[in-house]
Amino acid sequence: MHVQHGVRRPGAAHVTLLTEGTYPHSHGGVSVWCDQLVQGMPDLDFEILAVTGTGHEPVVWDLPAHVRQVLSVPMWGEPPAGRSPRGRALRRLAAAYERFLTALLDPHAEDQFAPGLYTMAQAAAEGTLSPFLRGDRAIAILAAVWNRPGLAVREARPTLHDAVTATALLEHALRPLAAPPPRHGVAHAVSGGVAVLPGLAGLARHDVPLLLTEHGVYLRERYLGYRTAPYRWPVKALVLGFFRLLAEESYRRAALITPGNRYNRLWEEQGGADPRAIRTVYNGVDPTAFPPAGPEPGTPTLSWAGRVDPIKDLETLIRAFALVRAEISEARLRLFGGTPRGGEPYRERCEALAAELGHADAVTFEGRVDDIKDAYAAGSVVMLSSISEGFPFTLIEAMSCGRATVSTDVGGVREAVGDTGLVVPPRDPARMAAAALELLGDAERRGAMGEAARLRVIEQFTLRRTIDTFRSVYLELPSRARPPTAPAQPAGAGSLAG
Structure with a gap:
């Protein structure tokens, strides 16, 4: 489109x-x-x-x-769009693809990755790469490469079906080269x-x-x-x-x-x-767009905001909540965020887990919320349970809203939180539950953490600082002297220059 x-x-x-x-x-x-x-x-x-x-x-x-x-x-x-290459162009592309595959499988040949990639990029620009990768020649090349003596992958006895599957995955992954x-x-x-x-x-x-x-x-x-x-x-x-x-x-x-x-x-x-x-x-947020959230809900509530996805590990969060509810029977867990297309089975699995643990009545999937601030305000404590993150917006937004947080120790989470929230190991329901109970049981500490979290955002993680930094980078880079961009290629391999 x-x-x-x-x-x-x-x-x-x-x-x-x-x-x-x-x-x-x-x-x-x-x-x-x-x-x-x-x-x-x-x-x-x-x-x-x-x-x-x-x-x-x-x-x-x-x-x-x-x-x-x-x-x-x-x-x-x-x-x-395009058609398969012929003659010399086919031989050149096949040779480049063989070097490329060898680099993926042989640690001693990794220097052939870039030459192979750039030759295939030229083929993609000419409309020949995708048709080539959808043909029998590409499958045969892979079958020959990974059955070479001395390669570790050979010991797994790759099959023709494996070759068809892997070639298809590479063809899809390389499609952006045609843009x-x-x-x-x-x-x-x-x-x-x-x-x-x-x-x-x-x-x-x-x-x-x-x-x-x-x-x-x-x-x-x-x-x-x-x-x-x-x-x-x-x-x-x-x-x-x-x-x-x-x-x-x-x-x-x-x-x-x-x-x-x-x-x-x-x-x-x-x-x-x-x-x-x-x-x-x-990452930065505008503190005026995420002001203090105001009074906590009347019922002890854990809130979460994000995309319903396995990488967010909601199963660990639900298991942790079950342990929290064993101590605080009136506790609630509210999950805010959409489910991407194809992610419905994961959401259903999470809902089934809550039911299996006996807490379906207290765990609610709220879907997308018109104003994300409402998701943070809905919790006494805001949770983050991911197994992988960068520098999550939901965390610094919740901090800007003055909410205490419990987060998994992944990516830049510890850098974001500092000492204004609790950080626990990923995939550890018991530690997550203990941290949540620690904060739910101490309103004064929750309030102090929330105030400190907002101050930390104002001092270090503002949107204005982020935008100003990237504007200067955008203006600076085109004027920089740069080294050669593509490695030398074997004779006849083709080039992207020009």
Whole structure:
């Protein structure tokens, strides 16, 4: 879906936001962050290149006029247009794909990842990559590569079905390479992973600097997600190898990396990012938009706000609440937030768990709320139970509203909370319940924590500071001298230059 929106203004700085599954087609913390940047910089021109599911997702945010266009890049809808290569072009692409696959599976050949990727990017621009990956030749190449002697994956005896499955997953993951890459200004990827692919292509073809912001650690979340994915180990090894090497290439090529917390920075440095190219920029909120929430509810209540998703680990929260209710029979748990398409089975599982534990009457799924402040005001204590986070908006919004919090120790949570809330290990219902009971049992402490939390937001995590930082980055990057953007490629491999 291509939405032409505004008109480019001569002389205005230009930013292309690269998103995946978020802005402007869905709600959630990252989408809020994107909207804050866009709304806060009316003097800049924005385009949005959004990796989506089918390409038919509606735009759910009101976009200002300085958003020039929105281009949706579907990963699971109709494949990109084009036809399979022939002759010399086919041989060149097949050779590049073989090097690419070898890099994913052989630790001694990882330096072939980038040359293979950029050659495939050129094929994607020519409309030949997706048809090639949907053909028998690509499957045969993979079957040959991962059955080579000496590769660990060979010991798992990968099957033809594995080869078909893995090739299909790679074909979908590489579809963003077929999108028109950014041609000027700054390309700002607001997550790692496949959203970065058009940015890497824009850097290689048009020397557009790449800015990378990771809210959560994309690679870590892929590791977590693939633990329970319905694929055999050879498929998982290949796909996770792709995400790992893509992360490393993104870190190497980014002109600047702006993690939302120090925890992400450690992952990025481990992945090969130059520490000098990393600048931590915390998320921010407008304290006037999230004023003190006022009196607590009359009934002891735990509230939660977010997207109903396995990564939010509502099952641990429900189990913790069962332990709380064993001590405080009148306690309530109120869960605010929408369920994304495809997430209904997870919500149903959570509802079934509450019923199984005997607390269906006290656990309510409230759905999306018109004003998120109401979700925070609904709780005596605001909870966060995620197994992975960056620097969560729901947490600093609740803090700005003056509510005491109990959160899991993931991502930048401890950096956000400081000593103004309680932090517990993830996936530990007993520790979470103990912390909630500790605060529910001490109104004076809850009040003091809430006041300190709001002051901490005002002093350190304001929206104005975030916007001013990114405006200076957007204006600075295009004028920087940059090193060569793409590695040298073997003769005949093709290039993205020009």
